[in-house]
Amino acid sequence: MTTDRLVTRRHKLVQSLRKAGVAALLVTNPKNVTYLTGFTGEDSYLLIGPNLLRIFSDSRFETQLQDECPEIPAEIRTSRTTMIEFLVREIPQFKLSAVGIEASSMTVAIRDALAEKLSPVELVSQTGLIEELRQIKDASEIEELRMAVRQAESGYALMKSLLVPEMTERQAAHELEHGMRRFGALKAAFEPIIAVGDHSALPHYRAGLRHFDESPFVLCDWGAVSPKGYHSDLTRVWATGKVPPKLHRIYGVVLNAQQAAMATIRPGAKCQDVDAVARKVIDQAGYSKYFGHGLGHGIGLDIHEGPRLSPISTDELIPGMVVTVEPGIYLPGVGGVRIEDDVLVTRDGYEVLTSVSRELEGVIS
């Protein structure tokens, strides 16, 4: 990642701060620190404002800060000083009357300790300032997302080649994570959902002790984390035997819903409307009450970020956004189908980043 991109991100944030009337923001969410600085270590906070840029860290990270963000002045504490004590000593030099804090990630205990000791500097709760910028990916981020997709797809192919009927959902999940890592992923984007038979109808299921030979189909929802921390997110359903006609039917409906929704993705489209297109296909097939979640979400440094594709979303698509498109139908006691791909909003439409087949294909034949 070039420094230019980081400078652009910080510049945009400073503009947002001006708009919000915040003189400086104390960035404490580690992913937001990484986004603005390129620094990938932990326990380090960034103070940023117009003409103000300072990272607060400790001696463990001195070398790494020099390597990853040499242009950002760093204040280094020793292990004898807590981060709170350090901030209380350092922040007053900037003569700020108020400092914004990231209220969605800072704990009450840290805020209260800081507020008491920093007084009269006022702490002002802020939410979503950096998360809003993160919705639109720059070229380097899109490259990382492409890599996260490739790693997920390569690991998935490897895992499928290792399946035997005796294997449990959990064993397959472990092979899947190990497989993605063999292709360079840091780890799984989340604990993979591998759901045999009617487990697939439970949207919160993970991977348990059911064996593949206990049912003729499997739902698999997985993703990889790329070396720089970007997440991919896919779902496929496989046939491991003779799939019941009811499942075949909902598979076709879900695939149609997905394809119809994707076709409406373009700059300016309302996320609510994209969701509605998929929902209508499912409604018309008579399954409206079996699609209980939103159509999709942004992916990036987090597995779930903005924008949201859902009936109550007020977001609008902008080039550079990357979203999942994942309609589903879940029939309790029977089984569920979800088909999920990752889609980039381009200047004149969209590009599907994922390429694994959307056929209801047989594995373990």
Added chain:
Amino acid sequence: MTTDRLVTRRHKLVQSLRKAGVAALLVTNPKNVTYLTGFTGEDSYLLIGPNLLRIFSDSRFETQLQDECPEIPAEIRTSRTTMIEFLVREIPQFKLSAVGIEASSMTVAIRDALAEKLSPVELVSQTGLIEELRQIKDASEIEELRMAVRQAESGYALMKSLLVPEMTERQAAHELEHGMRRFGALKAAFEPIIAVGDHSALPHYRAGLRHFDESPFVLCDWGAVSPKGYHSDLTRVWATGKVPPKLHRIYGVVLNAQQAAMATIRPGAKCQDVDAVARKVIDQAGYSKYFGHGLGHGIGLDIHEGPRLSPISTDELIPGMVVTVEPGIYLPGVGGVRIEDDVLVTRDGYEVLTSVSRELEGVIS
């Protein structure tokens, strides 16, 4: 886990609440919810007080709550109601003038939203009430910790059998996690630290792209998470070639420091004093400035919990505590040695739960 144990835990918490003058506590830290209820799902809060016990969850978890904690009354929200809205509607029925919150894990945004809408019910910040109980493990927790140790040790032996000189630190870390899972672990307790050569002198190092044949020694710090979520934590140093005399020397010092400190573990011992015993051995060998961290920490549902073994700790050992004992000496640019074992405080002394050899043994010969 029997319901009896859970009842005992909740009873102790209610006693702590009385002492702290808190009428009820809203438990939001998921590990604390698990500790008090046995429920292993997410996004669910427990409200507990004398004669008050209620879990707030959503429809995804209805079946799981019935399975895992049928004795606890559950209030289930639909996806149309946010957790905040739900709490604001439900909590007033209990006629509380104040509710304790877990300030070390609740975010400022959630607290502020709740405080505003629940008024006049007051939210009172509490810290450490449940964490203090969690320091002392009951028999079922000790069994889980033993299992986490076995899984870590079995996976470690498997990983070592797979090593070749061309392998990178990161590849070995992935084999290690996969190995622990083969023996039933849910996952690694943390991203394993595998540090070839002088990387071992960097206490924050993880596992990167250095190959085993680039140096004659390796530091490995790893652990497993047992099926019910308990963490083990070990560190060993291996020889992969002719180890330099300086490293041999510090290895002997660290091992002596560890054994001397362990020998003083018993009920009533001050954690500060146990730390001091190890520190003295290292000081007398002339390496005091190269042991920059505390001697150890509790392990359990978290990888780091109380008590702390350190120069500034005010904790005292009690039977049922399980702590790491992990002195280290880190020579910048040369290499570091840390030896870490997991130790249970018994009624009359201690039991070392870990059993992997503490010899500086050769691998990849």
